[in-house]
Amino acid sequence: xxxxxxxxxxxxxxxxxxxxxxxxxxxxxxxxxxxxxxxxxxxxxxxxxxxxxxxxxxxxxxxxxxxxxxxxxxxxxxxxxxxxx
Amino acid sequence: xxxxxxxxxxxxxxxxxxxxxxxxxxxxxxxxxxxxxxxxxxxxxxxxxxxxxxxxxxxxxxxxxxxxxxxxxxxxxxxxxxxxxxxxxxxxxxxxxxxxxxxxxxxxxxxxxxxxxxxxxxxxxxxxxxxxxxxxxxxxxxxxxxxxxxxxxxxxxxxxxxxxxxxxxxxxxxxxxxxxxxxxxxxxxxxxxxxxxxxxxxxxxxxxxxxxxxx
Numbered sequence: 001x002x003x004x005x006x007x008x009x010x011x012x013x014x015x016x017x018x019x020x021x022x023x024x025x026x027x028x029x030x031x032x033x034x035x036x037x038x039x040x041x042x043x044x045x046x047x048x049x050x051x052x053x054x055x056x057x058x059x060x061x062x063x064x065x066x067x068x069x070x071x072x073x074x075x076x077x078x079x080x081x082x083x084x085x
Numbered sequence: 086x087x088x089x090x091x092x093x094x095x096x097x098x099x100x101x102x103x104x105x106x107x108x109x110x111x112x113x114x115x116x117x118x119x120x121x122x123x124x125x126x127x128x129x130x131x132x133x134x135x136x137x138x139x140x141x142x143x144x145x146x147x148x149x150x151x152x153x154x155x156x157x158x159x160x161x162x163x164x165x166x167x168x169x170x171x172x173x174x175x176x177x178x179x180x181x182x183x184x185x186x187x188x189x190x191x192x193x194x195x196x197x198x199x200x201x202x203x204x205x206x207x208x209x210x211x212x213x214x215x216x217x218x219x220x221x222x223x224x225x226x227x228x229x230x231x232x233x234x235x236x237x238x239x240x241x242x243x244x245x246x247x248x249x250x251x252x253x254x255x256x257x258x259x260x261x262x263x264x265x266x267x268x269x270x271x272x273x274x275x276x277x278x279x280x281x282x283x284x285x286x287x288x289x290x291x292x293x294x295x296x297x298x299x300x
Contacts, residue, residue, distance in 0.1 A: 016136070016198070017135045017136045017198070018135070019132075020130070021132075038132075042197050042201055046196065046197055046198050049195075053194050
């Protein structure tokens with residue numbers, strides 16, 4: 001799980017152009033939206049693309065996004081649960 | 086009297102403010118590299134900058150350089166401040182990036198973050214967000230900097246409730262890129278120590294051609 005979280009950190013920084021954020025600054029349990037990384041609605045769409053592009057996971061119900069993208073850890077758990085890690 | 090109180094011009098990997106080159110980077114640097122260098126030079130911390138496309142970054146930096154050292158943002162009513170920009174290529178550069186991402190149907194991953202920049206007036210939006218400007222705005226497409234159009238349009242706004250404006254040209258088309266932005270204010274609100282010139286076509290053309298670039 002830790003390796004997947006570290007991998008996700010790099011992918012998120014690259015995909016979302018978080019040039020001023022270092023991987024070690026991202027707390028896997030902090031909220032991705034609002035506080036924490038302070039991501040916005042366009043970033044949410046980019047995360048959906050990231051899951052599809054890198055892990056072949058297509059989120060069928062957009063409502064699931066709220067749970068999946070709660071934090072880096074919930075993202076990693078979701079990827080693992082889909083058997084795509 | 087309406088006056089230009091400050092102006093910045095970015096071209097040839099150099100930045101000039103009020104006619105004087107204030108920043109120069111290696112001429113071999115690409116536009117993204119130059120923009121990154123210029124951003125660092127300003128000592129800014131604005132994470133949203135890194136999410137912008139090249140045109141927005143260029144317009145943003147040009148506005149920052151024009152505003153630096155002025156009291157423009159604190160002296161004007163931001164709800165009565167206009168942003169009037171122009172260019173020749175619209176958002177073509179980012180349009181190309183988006184098109185490239187959907188060319189291959191077997192590798193079809195259009196980026197929402199790229200797509201939102203496939204309109205030229207997003208550059209205006211980025212400035213409006215950064216400076217909390219909520220006044221009039223317009224983005225014109227013309228083959229080259231049309232000083233007459235920009236001045237006439239800005240004057241019209243200034244006669245109908247607008248009290249200040251950020252005006253100029255922000256163009257990115259492949260390796261051809263340039264930004265020229267000037268700040269317009271009514272002289273009644275201007276500090277007497279400011280160096281300003283009357284807003285007219287001749288002033289804009291003179292200031293646009295003023296910088297001596299080194300190659």
